[in-house]
Amino acid sequence: MCSGLNSDYQLCEELGRGRFGVVYRCFSAASDSSFACKSIDKRLLSDDPTDRDCLDKEPKILTLLTGHPNILQIHKIYDDENYLHIITDLCDSPDLYQRLTDVGKFSEPESASIFQPLISAIAYCHHLGVAHRDIKPDNVLFDSRYNKLKLADFGSAEWFGSGGTMSGVVGTPYYVAPEVLSGREYNEKVDVWSAGVILYIMLAGVPPFYGETAVETFEAVMRGNLRFPTRLFRSVSPEAKDLLRKMLCKDVSRRLSAEQVLRHPWIINGGVTQSMADLT
Known part of the structure; x- marks a missing residue:
């Protein structure tokens, strides 16, 4: 030492x-x-x-x-x-992966309270020309003093500059964007896809694209067939599903940027939808 x-x-x-x-x-x-x-x-x-x-x-x-x-x-x-x-920073509180393992899934307000600061961090990275490229629950930490969310592990991160693209297959099964797996060049919106997967898991308790092996999972990601099974999404609002569709969109030109996600009504309203407000 x-x-x-x-x-x-x-x-x-x-x-x-x-x-x-x-x-x-x-x-x-x-x-x-x-x-x-x-x-x-x-x-x-x-x-x-x-x-x-x-x-x-x-x-x-x-x-x-x-x-x-x-x-x-x-x-x-x-x-x-x-x-x-x-x-x-010291982040020895349970990370998001552990919290999901313990709880299974979160309510919409609970999900929004975690997701808003995560997207804020991603948008800040993109504003400075940095793509994280490995957004996953294991890298979403919480500090030990204030329980504040901290995005971590930038070992796979890359500078993309102004309007630049990146290449290379990096990321983690379940969370990696389809354009990364295809071998094409890609932009910072790969982080938005990965964050969308996290939001889906927080609301449903399972990932949107999965298989029995890494290869099967990658094939499911490449197909990008986004579904909302009734048994899992019966109580999830249309606003949350709308946000998921716009984040987990295979057409990168139509996928929201991180800044646009921050301006989505579901984020602005903290996951409290109109239907919830009507019940109070």
Whole structure:
């Protein structure tokens, strides 16, 4: 561990680990606050330039995105020969994946209360020319102090600039957009598709496109046959279904942008639809 890190922070318990690194809780005596420390062992990186690119890119992107309340904030970086240490917000509350696993699905107001800040974070990324490219519940965290949503894990993110396109198959089964799987170039609206999948799962308890294997799931995504089974959507409002149709639209030119999603009536009204209002 580098000396600068050890003089500024006390490393505490392990919170999780991935292919190249470990996330710890760390404590700063100077601020009397806890943070997360993502420690990446550079010696475990392969010679694949993609791995090196991700290592360099994520801290730069997080630094660029500093300031939005719903994006994981980077506080300090320590870099030496063998390790890269990234100090970020501490998010040790259950992530969205765990919350969905525990609850199954949410009411429309509950879904909107999570979805609005998520879309706000995505719109901010797009405004600055960054596409996340791996939006999924596992990357939707909640900080330990205020339970505030934080979009995290920008390892697959890419700069697309003004009107630019991207390429490369990245993302996660269930959440990846069909144009990514097709091998074509694509734009930042891949994030809107992925967010739409999350909203569908929050309201229905199951993903809109799935199969028994990753290949079957990808085939279902490519077909993009969006359905609202009555047994799952009986109590879901027409406004929510309208938003889902406009986000999970295979025609990218007709798919809403993140900014347009923020202006949709279902989002503006916090998931409280006219039919709900009539009951109160």
